[in-house]
Amino acid sequence: MKRIESEQNASIKQWKKLYTRKERDKLGQYIIEGPHLIEEAMNHNVQIAHLIIEESYQMPHDWEQLRLDPWVVSKKIMGILSDTEHPQGVLAICRMSSKELQVKAGGKYLLVDGVQDPGNLGTIIRTADAAGLDGIVLGEGTVDVYNSKVLRSTQGSLFHLPVVKGNLQDWIAACRQEQVPVFVSALKGAESLHDVQSSGTFALVVGNEGSGVRMEIMESADQLVYIPMFGNAESLNVAVAAGIMLYELQKNRK
Structure with a gap:
């Protein structure tokens, strides 16, 4: 030693x-x-x-x-x-990891648009791992995945699946090419998650804690979705919302 x-x-x-x-x-x-x-x-x-x-x-x-x-x-x-x-x-x-990610037909992906809180990102990665996703793409404005608080919050899930940085528009285009439908979390003009039918393959986009997903990303969506509220809360923490959506999209299969 x-x-x-x-x-x-x-x-x-x-x-x-x-x-x-x-x-x-x-x-x-x-x-x-x-x-x-x-x-x-x-x-x-x-x-x-x-x-x-x-x-x-x-x-x-x-x-x-x-x-x-x-x-x-x-x-x-x-x-x-x-x-x-x-x-x-x-x-x-x-x-740092040299893992690569490629969109494939039938895959399940999470795209993260500008999530800034390290604890939120770490929890999102851990949840995506638990939900059996094939990979995660971190878009512009998202906190660094190697931030120490992010790493602790992942509880090791960062090492279990590919997590890459990239241009979300490019990844959405790649999803379209492989016929992977893109669902974007939104509050306006969206369909209730309970009414959404999923084929079992999808890309889900979640956004910034304050401003949500950027408009140009929303305009690229195949479908805007929201989580119905049964109480008086106006919104959910992004990590909690991501978890609910990931499991609902897998549950609501055609």
Whole structure:
């Protein structure tokens, strides 16, 4: 095991910068924290550039069999590197995914238009994973998927299915080419989700927490849909709404 003693060590300073999107994009790396996320990354062939453990951390035996050569740091340095109030004693520097996504006939996709809250995006990814989707496309204005809060909220689901960045108009065109109907969440001029019939293949578009899906995206939809409200709430949190819609579209098959 290699040991880092100084808080001024160049690697410590470099790793800490990975909490900024600019540095992540520059180096193609990001930080995950805690044994659960790290095990999920290992189990899904995510490339780990560095493993960093606190000196008192007991590394699981099966990790040792992977012949990882961790950096050992003090509790104080782990606190500097961690982005949480209560560090879990282990971090990993991972290389960004090279997973590709291609729209295929019969597929199920989620397109995200400008969701800005990290917790919302992480929950959306986790829900899409649970719903068995084939991939997720993050459009313009959406928070970075490698943001530490997004990563924690996904609970490892980011490693289970392709999540890519892209121009949503291009992806909608690709869906049309493969005869995958595009449903867009909207409040006006939309049909109740309860009345929508799905063929089991679809692309669902959800939008920004405040302004919803952009007009130019709505104009590209095959169908606008909304979730009927039985109480007095005007709207739902975007992550909750996405979950309801994904399951309803799969349930309401022709």
